Amino acid sequence: xxxxxxxxxxxxQLFLQSEAAYNCxxxxxxxxxxxxxDMNPDVNAxxxxxxxxxxxCEEMERKLRFIEKEVKKEAHINIPNxxxxxxxxxxxxxxxxxxxxxxxxxxxxxxxxSNQEQLQKNFLELTExxxxxxxxxxxxxxxxxxxxxxxxRDDREHEEGEALLDVEGGASGGVAGGGTxxxxxxxxxxxxxxxxxFERVLWRVCRGNVFLKHADIEEPLTDPTxxxxxxxxxxxxxxxxxxxxxxxxxICEGFRATLYPCPEQTAERREMLKGVEARIADLQVVLxxxxxxxxxxxxxxxxxxPLWFVKVRKIKSxxxxxxxxxxxxxxxxxxxxxxxxxxPKIQAALDKGTSDAGSSVPSVxxxxxxxxxxxxxxxxxxFTEGFQTIIDAYGVSSYRxxxxxPFTVITFPFLFAVMFGDCGHxxxxxxFAGLLIWKEKDIIAAKSKNxxxxxxxxxxxxxxxxxxxxxxxxxLYNDLxxxxxxxxxxxxxxxxxVAKTLAGYSDNTDTVELDPKDSFKDKAxxxxxxxxxxxxxxxxxxxxxxxxxxxxxxxxxxxxxxGVVLSLLNHTYFRxxxxxxxxxxxxxxxxxxLFGYLVxxxxxxxxxxxxxxxxxxxxxxxxxxxxxxxxxPDDELYSGQYTVQVIxxxxxxxxxxxxxxxxxxxxxxxxxxxxxxxxxxxxNNLAGDDGEGTEGLxxxxxxxxxxxxxxxxxVISPDTHGAHSSNGNxxxxxxxxxxxxxxxxxxxxxxxxxxxxxxxxxxxxxCISHTASYLRLWALSLAHAELSEVxxxxxxxxxxxxxxxxxxxxxxxxxxAAWAVLTLAILLLMEGLSAFLHALRLHWVEFQSKxxxxxxxxxxxxxxxxxxxxxxxx
Amino acid sequence: xSMNSTMVDVCIGMxxxxxxxxxxxxxxxxxxxxxxxxxxxxxxxxxxxxxWSYVFWLCIYLQQMNPLIGPELEIKTALAINYFWGDGxxxx
Numbered sequence: 001x002x003x004x005x006x007x008x009x010x011x012x013q014l015f016l017q018s019e020a021a022y023n024c025x026x027x028x029x030x031x032x033x034x035x036x037x038d039m040n041p042d043v044n045a046x047x048x049x050x051x052x053x054x055x056x057c058e059e060m061e062r063k064l065r066f067i068e069k070e071v072k073k074e075a076h077i078n079i080p081n082x083x084x085x086x087x088x089x090x091x092x093x094x095x096x097x098x099x100x101x102x103x104x105x106x107x108x109x110x111x112x113x114s115n116q117e118q119l120q121k122n123f124l125e126l127t128e129x130x131x132x133x134x135x136x137x138x139x140x141x142x143x144x145x146x147x148x149x150x151x152x153r154d155d156r157e158h159e160e161g162e163a164l165l166d167v168e169g170g171a172s173g174g175v176a177g178g179g180t181x182x183x184x185x186x187x188x189x190x191x192x193x194x195x196x197x198f199e200r201v202l203w204r205v206c207r208g209n210v211f212l213k214h215a216d217i218e219e220p221l222t223d224p225t226x227x228x229x230x231x232x233x234x235x236x237x238x239x240x241x242x243x244x245x246x247x248x249x250x251i252c253e254g255f256r257a258t259l260y261p262c263p264e265q266t267a268e269r270r271e272m273l274k275g276v277e278a279r280i281a282d283l284q285v286v287l288x289x290x291x292x293x294x295x296x297x298x299x300x301x302x303x304x305x306p307l308w309f310v311k312v313r314k315i316k317s318x319x320x321x322x323x324x325x326x327x328x329x330x331x332x333x334x335x336x337x338x339x340x341x342x343x344p345k346i347q348a349a350l351d352k353g354t355s356d357a358g359s360s361v362p363s364v365x366x367x368x369x370x371x372x373x374x375x376x377x378x379x380x381x382x383f384t385e386g387f388q389t390i391i392d393a394y395g396v397s398s399y400r401x402x403x404x405x406p407f408t409v410i411t412f413p414f415l416f417a418v419m420f421g422d423c424g425h426x427x428x429x430x431x432f433a434g435l436l437i438w439k440e441k442d443i444i445a446a447k448s449k450n451x452x453x454x455x456x457x458x459x460x461x462x463x464x465x466x467x468x469x470x471x472x473x474x475x476l477y478n479d480l481x482x483x484x485x486x487x488x489x490x491x492x493x494x495x496x497x498v499a500k501t502l503a504g505y506s507d508n509t510d511t512v513e514l515d516p517k518d519s520f521k522d523k524a525x526x527x528x529x530x531x532x533x534x535x536x537x538x539x540x541x542x543x544x545x546x547x548x549x550x551x552x553x554x555x556x557x558x559x560x561x562x563g564v565v566l567s568l569l570n571h572t573y574f575r576x577x578x579x580x581x582x583x584x585x586x587x588x589x590x591x592x593x594l595f596g597y598l599v600x601x602x603x604x605x606x607x608x609x610x611x612x613x614x615x616x617x618x619x620x621x622x623x624x625x626x627x628x629x630x631x632x633p634d635d636e637l638y639s640g641q642y643t644v645q646v647i648x649x650x651x652x653x654x655x656x657x658x659x660x661x662x663x664x665x666x667x668x669x670x671x672x673x674x675x676x677x678x679x680x681x682x683x684n685n686l687a688g689d690d691g692e693g694t695e696g697l698x699x700x701x702x703x704x705x706x707x708x709x710x711x712x713x714x715v716i717s718p719d720t721h722g723a724h725s726s727n728g729n730x731x732x733x734x735x736x737x738x739x740x741x742x743x744x745x746x747x748x749x750x751x752x753x754x755x756x757x758x759x760x761x762x763x764x765x766x767c768i769s770h771t772a773s774y775l776r777l778w779a780l781s782l783a784h785a786e787l788s789e790v791x792x793x794x795x796x797x798x799x800x801x802x803x804x805x806x807x808x809x810x811x812x813x814x815x816x817a818a819w820a821v822l823t824l825a826i827l828l829l830m831e832g833l834s835a836f837l838h839a840l841r842l843h844w845v846e847f848q849s850k851x852x853x854x855x856x857x858x859x860x861x862x863x864x865x866x867x868x869x870x871x872x873x874x
Numbered sequence: 875x876s877m878n879s880t881m882v883d884v885c886i887g888m889x890x891x892x893x894x895x896x897x898x899x900x901x902x903x904x905x906x907x908x909x910x911x912x913x914x915x916x917x918x919x920x921x922x923x924x925x926w927s928y929v930f931w932l933c934i935y936l937q938q939m940n941p942l943i944g945p946e947l948e949i950k951t952a953l954a955i956n957y958f959w960g961d962g963x964x965x966x
């Protein structure tokens with residue numbers, strides 16, 4: 001498994017027999033190591049061969065989603081989100097079985113649903129009728145009493161003496177004579193909110209000649225289609241005459257009031273009520289049974305749901321992939337990118353697929369020579385995945401160039417820790433990440449949708465290393481929640497005579513500066529880390545700033561030189577000696593000479609100057625600037641310094657035209673003089689193509705074979721077809737500033753020159769700006785230390801400064817809580833993110849610009865992994 | 875610049891510790907880890923980690939070796955230090 005560079009890839013042609021195609025592609029999906037190319041790019045999606053199968057699968061998915069929706073309506077049924085990964089390709093005939101099964105299930109559910117609705121509608125109607133019967137009995141009783149009163153009057157007009165109610169089939173007791181003008185009645189149920197408007201409209205339309213009575217229904221009723229609960233009321237309208245009656249009925253329709261036949265006689269009403277109640281009871285039983293049946297069906301469906309989803313999606317993706325193939329009578333063919341080391345595995349999977357399909361003809365894999373840049377495949381395990389992600393976020397590495405990931409595993413947490421440098425905070429960070437790592441299996445199984453948490457979880461190993469290194473740098477910076485630890489005994493002490501004189505000054509806040517001559521004990525520094533006395537010193541920052549700046553420059557130059565060395569490894573791998581001579585060596589001389597000299601001066605000054613000659617210690621920054629201005633140093637670090645500096649400067653300046661002109665000139669001379677043993681073809685490859693030529697893959701090499709020229713500069717053989725590893729290594733990686741010749745004949749000197757100029761300027765100016773950029777290591781660690789100190793002295797100290805237990809014991813817990821929350825929020829989260837970002841920037845820009853091209857594209861194999869891991873996701 | 879015995883001891887001790895880690899770590903990894911990818915990664919991590927940690931420690935140590943300035947203490951702090959940490963005339 002490749003660690004330092006991406007996997008070697010090769011383009012293969014795959015021939016599958018028609019019967020075996022489905023199974024073989026399924027097996028490819030299970031192992032997830034093959035990236036297929038679309039052989040029919042200009043064919044419409046609807047004209048492809050397997051479009052019907054895809055449609056069927058989408059239909060099945062639709063049915064599954066419907067079933068899922070129904071299951072989700074019943075909140076108590078749990079759909080499992082995990083499916084055991086059986087690595088089984090669903091057989092082609094399973095599609096039919098599944099289709100039938102799903103169809104049956106869907107129909108059953110739909111039927112149940114409509115039945116349920118119907119039953120509920122009936123139930124609602126019966127309930128409303130019951131209410132109507134109950135309430136209107138009151139109305140009729142009132143009407144009866146009114147009627148008796150009217151009958152007692154002596155009147156000639158039939159209206160007054162007549163029965164108030166026009167009853168079909170007979171008058172109710174005690175009324176003399178019938179008449180044409182009897183009162184009609186309409187009873188029904190209407191929504192409560194519409195009642196007012198209903199009354200008004202009735203009054204206006206019927207000109208006040210109708211009589212409305214209403215009563216509320218206390219319990220809310222459930223609407224069968226929507227499931228909402230509604231408040232309704234019973235109403236009854238008395239009117240006279242048929243025309244008025246029609247108008248009333250129309251108005252009731254308009255207000256969507258449901259009308260119910262209401263018998264006049266009390267006895268009839270009572271009987272009807274009994275009947276209705278009996279029917280309601282029956283209906284309730286049927287309704288309950290229907291619901292329980294539905295629940296059972298849904299429960300059994302829910303258990304199988306994720307499995308079905310996985311199967312259907314697998315089948316669909318297999319057919320999608322088959323659509324990419326070039327189809328002919330007997331076989332299907334496709335081109336695919338395969339990692340070379342996995343060829344036996346793929347061959348075995350193909351054989352399994354062929355035998356599963358019952359076919360006797362084996363599938364054929366044959367290599368296709370090509371000049372295209374293969375996709376970049378960086379294999380990772382759970383530990384390195386996080387680091388690879390942050391590298392890929394900037395740019396996927398070009399094919400077969402050095403992958404910065406293995407180095408980033410250590411340098412990134414280390415640079416973070418230099419900026420974060422606090423034991424206590426580092427410990428909290430490491431513990432948090434340790435918890436995530438310990439519980440990782442459970443967290444993965446839980447499939448949380450919280451994006452921010454999953455981001456932290458994905459980087460758990462990264463955060464853990466960051467925390468561990470922060471503990472280390474925290475011990476060295478001697479910073480534990482802004483306090484220093486005195487483990488080995490401070491190397492600074494107040495001499496006795498000074499102490500005696502000081503005793504008299506104990507009240508004021510004057511300061512005393514300790515002289516290293518007298519106070520530096522044993523002339524030996526604190527063995528591990530910063531001396532704890534600096535934490536309580538007033539001039540702490542004077543000392544720390546100078547130190548941290550020097551440290552940052554040293555680490556920065558180290559990091560950058562390491563990057564340049566990696567570029568050498570790239571040049572050697574791609575066999576480009578020209579780059580070594582024309583680029584690597586001047587880069588090393590420039591960077592190492594100028595900035596390496598700065599590092600040398602720093603270290604030399606540490607050794608050469610102490611308190612005895614501190615007066616003559618030169619300031620390094622001034623010395624460095626004077627070097628560039630070619631002025632003699634006022635204070636010398638060592639004798640002969642001026643000469644040495646001039647030499648280094650001249651060498652550095654000489655490197656610039658070296659970087660700028662040597663390579664284009666050599667390329668130009670080669671171009672002009674092909675008799676020097678190199679042909680255009682080889683020239684192209686030596687200079688390095690950036691060309692992602694999708695020009696005919698076969699045609700290029702056929703051209704080669706015609707001309708009798710090999711395809712690569714390291715395989716000069718006429719027959720390149722079928723050659724195994726060499727073509728896989730085709731250095732398609734962009735040669736920086738190299739020939740852009742897509743067309744062999746053209747040699748664009750202007751373009752090469754411009755590219756080389758850009759590269760040179762970028763490197764030289766970059767050296768200076770990047771070295772200064774590494775000073776952010778100082779800046780952030782200073783900010784962190786100061787924030788930490790402020791938080792302690794302004795928050796925590798208050799809680800600890802009480803002399804007596806009471807009120808101290810009351811004040812300390814809330815103060816501690818405040819301090820802890822602020823530490824977590826500001827120092828851990830905010831500063832942590834900030835240091836993370838800056839460390840990342842240092843890697844992406846300062847480190848990687850020395851060697852990384854990052855112009856590749858990712859390898860996206862056909863794989864079922866995502867389907868199996870997230871069965872219920874769309 | 876004067877070097878006394880504690881300094882030499884400390885320097886040799888720390889250097890040999892980091893060198894030991896950088897050499898023995900990969901050897902142990904060679905034996906203990908069977909998977910080539912993880913093994914190579916672990917070896918690289920041990921070497922890089924010990925190198926950079928060593929450089930960090932070394933820079934801090936060298937910086938304090940010949941101090942050009944001393945700490946400036948408030949008088950009450952100085953007296954407190956004198957009381958708690960001992961005076962300047964005792965040799966460690």
